[in-house]
Amino acid sequence: MKTKLIRVNDQHIDASLMREAGNIIKEGGLVAFPTETVYGLGGDALNPLSSEKIYRAKGRPSDNPLIVHIADMDDLGVIVREIPENAEKLAKTFWPGPLTMIFQKSNRVPYETTGGLDTVAVRMPMHPVARELIRAAGGFIAAPSANRSGRPSPTLAKYVTEDMDGRIDMIIDSGDVEIGLESTIVDLTTEEPTILRPGYITKQMLEEVLHEVEEDKTMMRADTGQAPKAPGMKYRHYAPKGDMTLVSGDAGRVAEYINEQIDFFKKQNKKTGVIGTDDNIAVYRADICKSVGKADDEKMIARKLYSVLREMDDEDVEIIYAESFGTSGIGQAIMNRLLKAAGHKVISV
Ligand code: TXA
Ligand code: MG
Numbered sequence: 346m347k348t349k350l351i352r353v354n355d356q357h358i359d360a361s362l363m364r365e366a367g368n369i370i371k372e373g374g375l376v377a378f379p380t381e382t383v384y385g386l387g388g389d390a391l392n393p394l395s396s397e398k399i400y401r402a403k404g405r406p407s408d409n410p411l412i413v414h415i416a417d418m419d420d421l422g423v424i425v426r427e428i429p430e431n432a433e434k435l436a437k438t439f440w441p442g443p444l445t446m447i448f449q450k451s452n453r454v455p456y457e458t459t460g461g462l463d464t465v466a467v468r469m470p471m472h473p474v475a476r477e478l479i480r481a482a483g484g485f486i487a488a489p490s491a492n493r494s495g496r497p498s499p500t501l502a503k504y505v506t507e508d509m510d511g512r513i514d515m516i517i518d519s520g521d522v523e524i525g526l527e528s529t530i531v532d533l534t535t536e537e538p539t540i541l542r543p544g545y546i547t548k549q550m551l552e553e554v555l556h557e558v559e560e561d562k563t564m565m566r567a568d569t570g571q572a573p574k575a576p577g578m579k580y581r582h583y584a585p586k587g588d589m590t591l592v593s594g595d596a597g598r599v600a601e602y603i604n605e606q607i608d609f610f611k612k613q614n615k616k617t618g619v620i621g622t623d624d625n626i627a628v629y630r631a632d633i634c635k636s637v638g639k640a641d642d643e644k645m646i647a648r649k650l651y652s653v654l655r656e657m658d659d660e661d662v663e664i665i666y667a668e669s670f671g672t673s674g675i676g677q678a679i680m681n682r683l684l685k686a687a688g689h690k691v692i693s694v
Contacts, residue, residue, distance in 0.1 A: 351516070355379070391458075393457035403494045407457075410466060415469050435555065443528040446533050490527060500525050521648075526651075531551065547674055587664060589667060593691060600629065607619065607629065616633070635653045
């Protein structure tokens with residue numbers, strides 16, 4: 346299959362290009378598109394064949410449900426059985442935006458889209474190109490992140506091309522994304538609203554709207570003995586090819602420990618990499634040293650994290666050490682992704 350690459354300026358959206366892209370989805374094809382979180386791989390959410398195609402293109406296990414993207418609140422009622430009051434409150438505050446909510450699904454949503462579940466994940470993205478595309482495609486786009494299964498989510502169209510060229514009909518390039526980590530997922534089908542995946546919208550922000558919000562215990566720990574409630578979170582998902590370890594503690598000691606390890610692995614002729622921050626990236630002796638920005642600029646770290654993980658792959662780094670970060674604000678989402686990338690291998694020094 347030849348993948349058509351188009352460029353759409355999000356300030357001046359070309360309506361005829363959006364119609365072309367929307368028609369591809371309506372006809373059962375796949376189009377990758379930008380959202381404010383990461384690039385998504387879109388197909389018609391109400392067409393079971395489209396969802397099957399998405400799984401195939403990603404190489405993704407088909408028990409891992411897809412998020413249905415909508416552009417208008419009126420469309421929510423089509424795909425869910427009921428809209429709990431809490432969901433209405435959250436939608437008023439955070440939609441459009443980087444929040445996904447889990448509902449009981451209506452009969453209109455095929456099990457192929459929900460990975461066999463009776464619930465459906467729904468998000469209303471904010472990115473203007475995403476919104477136009479959803480409308481042009483008939484209102485309901487199922488879209489996982491547009492990476493091959495197991496790779497970091499794409500924050501640039503070139504990463505989508507790396508993973509999806511020849512496997513999908515079209516890629517819409519609108520430059521880099523704003524947030525860089527996937528949406529926060531909140532389950533509203535349980536007694537207490539529960540966060541299944543941390544993101545830009547934090548627990549604190551949610552609790553300003555709802556009374557109390559629980560967290561899936563498996564988000565930040567590997568030793569709970571439970572399976573994550575979001576099926577996708579059980580996979581070693583954001584992982585680079587190299588063997589990655591997180592190091593936490595006082596910045597000076599972290600740098601010292603990492604450099605000792607780097608020296609050790611270099612002697613064994615391993616290609617080494619360090620993921621750090623501007624503050625001390627210069628002190629590392631690894632073959633490849635990449636900064637994710639200033640240590641106190643969490644938003645920048647979120648935006649750069651996945652491209653840095655991909656660069657480690659591009660350089661064929663075999664041993665990766667990463668500094669760890671604070672967990673306030675979006676820091677929790679950053680650490681959640683890093684912990685998964687490292688298979689929860691953390692050294693405290
Ligand atoms: O920011 C995002 O959410 C991006 C953009 C493209 O919108 N999408 C995204 O989709 O991250 P994906 O497929 O890579 O991740 C969806 C996550 C998976 O962990 C999946 O298991 C979970 O959402 N999920 C989907 N439907 C669910 C459901 N009904 N119950 C529990 N978890 C669900
Ligand atoms: Mg994903």
